[in-house]
Amino acid sequence: MKKVSFIGSGNVATHLALGLQEAGMDICEIFSSTPKNALKLASKVGAKAVSSITDLDVQGVDVIIISIKDDLIHSVSNAIGVSSTLIVHTSGTKSMDELSKHENRGVFYPLQTFSIESELKLSNIPFCVEASNLEELEILKEMASLLSADVRITNEETRKSIHVAAVVACNFSNHMFALAEQLLLETGEDLSILKPLIEETVSKALDNHPKEVQTGPAVREDQEVLKNHLHRLKGNPDFQKLYQDISNSIIKLKNE
């Protein structure tokens, strides 16, 4: 297993292609609906940019990685010629069956948020792999282990639950930081004042069970502080409501 081509040239495709090339694989062809981006990635990894999916040399590679917007996976998969080559997508939410046209198919889902600018160490990123048969699963495990020490065999149900958990833990906590920043800006402060506190909170949560290290007025059921905080948010009824709902959820989880 040596040769891989990519459909897509966004953040995930770029990081994977660079990582796999560094690990010794040949990156053969890149197709993207934005030819400029395909060329850019192709030049980074010594691949050939192709301008149409039907031009891809499907049989000439071991794996084709489709790394594009979720909604397009099915139609793009259907545009690839039939072969016995392993076709995978990198989505956290889409079923492997989106690729059902292809006998050998799988999922190769890196559990991380990628930015095209930022350098990212792939080596500790969990890779969730699924495949239509054991032989192909071995190929994906091997390919993932070229990139990371954390390779996990999942199934569709598990992967979708992990994806919800990731949204809650990451997208939602980022929103909490955004709401906090909004409050701070109103008082002339900025988020930097919370940096040590946020870092310590995360470190404590990851070293323990977050439920067990929950602090703050809600888990203490400190009604006076909760009342004061709600009063302080009275100018923003939606935020006030959210503060109340999350506080209630903290109390509820504590009592479970």
Add this chain to the structure above:
Amino acid sequence: MKKVSFIGSGNVATHLALGLQEAGMDICEIFSSTPKNALKLASKVGAKAVSSITDLDVQGVDVIIISIKDDLIHSVSNAIGVSSTLIVHTSGTKSMDELSKHENRGVFYPLQTFSIESELKLSNIPFCVEASNLEELEILKEMASLLSADVRITNEETRKSIHVAAVVACNFSNHMFALAEQLLLETGEDLSILKPLIEETVSKALDNHPKEVQTGPAVREDQEVLKNHLHRLKGNPDFQKLYQDISNSIIKLKNE
């Protein structure tokens, strides 16, 4: 300014007393409603444990730091004999006026979450200081700067807003981690699978404005994924409702 005594022997009192002693201050006396804890802290910092507030040598020190539960600050302050000694509390939410019995009073609020077991570098923790007059403010700035490079002069309004922001950014994001862990445990996974993603999310949020680096289905208004996630949470209607509310809040903030 050399001598300080503590009322309280919990996490905050312990970290401050150790830090101030290391910085060269004399920790003179410790009072706690739990004499055993007062003795423990006193022995760590070479201080004397006293068994009654009225036994404190108020005039023999430059500052008395009250570091106890918010609700007790007022009555404890009233139990201290009148003097010109500077009396401060360490609360994020209580007014300096809780100490109004004392002519020279202030607030000495370290913006961090303390655990008694864990060693913590105080040097980058923001200290919010307030005082009843400029001379006492100088004393608190000087004392804080012995501990940390980040000393901020606040007022009651600012400090209370910072406290709400800290609850939102830290206590609420910890709850998001707890909810995510609950979901993962149901599928046989654990929170470790999200560690790289959480760390990258926080690092990105702190290096930018979190609003500007928000990712996920809500900010993309990806109705299909949102619908699937809500469906997946149908066994837990409260969590489902919270997922919807936070997603709505993300969309709302984006459009502001």
